[in-house]
Amino acid sequence: MSTESQPVPAQVPARRTVIACVGAAGLAAALTACGGGSDSAAKAPDAAPAGDGGGKDAGSVLGKTSDIPQGGGKIFAKEGVVVTQPVAGQFKAFSAKCTHQGCAVSSVTDGTINCPCHGSKFDVTDGSVKAGPAPAPLPAAAISVEGGSIKLA
Incomplete structure (x- = not known):
């Protein structure tokens, strides 16, 4: 038996996770640009x-x-x-x-x-x-x- 450990493969986020994060970031940027991200405008x-x-x-x-x-x-x-x-x-x-x-x-x-x-x-x-x-x-x-x-x- 070998006591060497196997390398742990890098975890890659699922495609859906990446798309959801990019979409959320875009929405946040759009709301901030339009002033909708803050209730101070109201x-x-x-x-x-x-x-x-x-x-x-x-x-x-x-x-x-x-x-x-x-x-x-x-x-x-x-x-x-x-x-x-x-x-x-x-x-x-x-x-x-x-x-x-x-x-x-x-x-x-x-x-x-x-x-x-x-x-x-x-x-x-x-x-x-x-x-x-x-x-x-x-x-x-x-x-x-x-x-x-x-x-x-």
Whole structure:
């Protein structure tokens, strides 16, 4: 009798195991890329930021009241806000960041603020969701109107 031990063959995972792991990794990557891997995207911020750090300081003039169409609005991307004029002389401001997955809104048309990423629409009057998938309204942003100028508050 020989006391030599036989080499242990290397264990190779089954083909199904490899395919399942690769599929799971791909799904995880896709969910992460779309923001679906975290529930933080579903939570709306409590207050709009004053900007993204690259914008104007609080108290700086965003634009003129004449730049904001009645029933519409204007996006100030650098400052991260959208200013609307729902009715003549009434100005509102909201975060320009969609509450669905944080995309920047891209237009204001037909009484809604529109996100290009997944089609969410928000009311120009109060920022409420008019069409999903956004889970929450756009947070209000602080502005002041002095004469014909609109300023970050």
